[in-house]
Amino acid sequence: MTDASSKGKNSSIQRALRILEIVANAKQPITPTEINRDLNLPKPTVHRLCSQLEDEGFLQPRMDGRGLLPGPKLNGIALGILSNNDYLRGQRHVILQRLSEQLGETCNISIPNGDHMIYFDRVETHWPLRIQLQINDHVPLHCTASGKLFLSEMSSVQRSRLLSKLPMDERTPNTLTSAEALKPVLSKIRKEGIGIDNEEFFQGMIAVSVPIRDSQGRLYAALAMHAPTARMSLEEALSNVPAMREAAAELAELMDDESTVE
Secondary structure, three states, X not given: OHHHHHHHHXXXXXXXXXXXXXXXXXXXOEXXXXXXXXXXXXXXXXXXXXXXXXXXXXXXXXXXXXXEEEOHHHHHXXXXXXXXXXXXXXXXXXHHHHHHHHHOOEXXXXXEEOOEEEEEEEEOOOOOOOOOOOOOOEXXXXXXXXXXXXHHOOOHHHHXXXXXXOOOOOOOOOOOOOHHHHHHHHHHHHHHOOEEXXXXXXXXXXXXEEXXXXXXXXXXXXXXXXXXXXXXXXXXXXXXXXXXXHHHHHHHHHHHHHHOOO
16 A cells, blocks of 8 residues: 555656656747647646646746746756856856956846745955845845846736735835736836846845846846945946846856756
């Protein structure tokens, strides 16, 4: 009885892992029906497993709801594995260090993980006036440049579902604390591909972010810079976007090259 139970459990785990493998290797969003061409499972079973993996954050639907993509947890696992590569970590940090020196301000890479962003790498400015945040610190989605960039790429249904669960705390007088207030802001961010924090997380600090995308155009991380308003205005920060996009492209190429190494 125990053996049969273990076998059933392992079978479900193996099926779920196989689904994650198929989605991760797909060159475009893939539907449960397309996934099942390799699995040959009963239709209700594959839909149930995909739904469970989506609920847990390992998968996410495309913005229009047609097809599945790797979710924040699966992306986090992939980036976590890549971060253990000493060569990759060094090359990534060189790009981030160069950008920070070029802009004269703190720059960071963050990855989405469920209901928050995690600082994945960071280079501090040499100026004494700065915000002290560390690698692996968690920051909210609704009031940070990188978090809002991530939210902007979600489908409206998925975003509404997530925001309904978030404690959208008022961090400053500028913080937007409702899904309705965020809606036009996120629409603009999605159109322009630039996340903005206008003193919404910390009073007296602004931030700008751009996406780091994989070879299929999917956002799996955000590159951001932030600065105190005493030193830089939001308009001045936005003038740095071209340089940030160049660095983001370098980082994306670095990650993509590393992920193809056998």
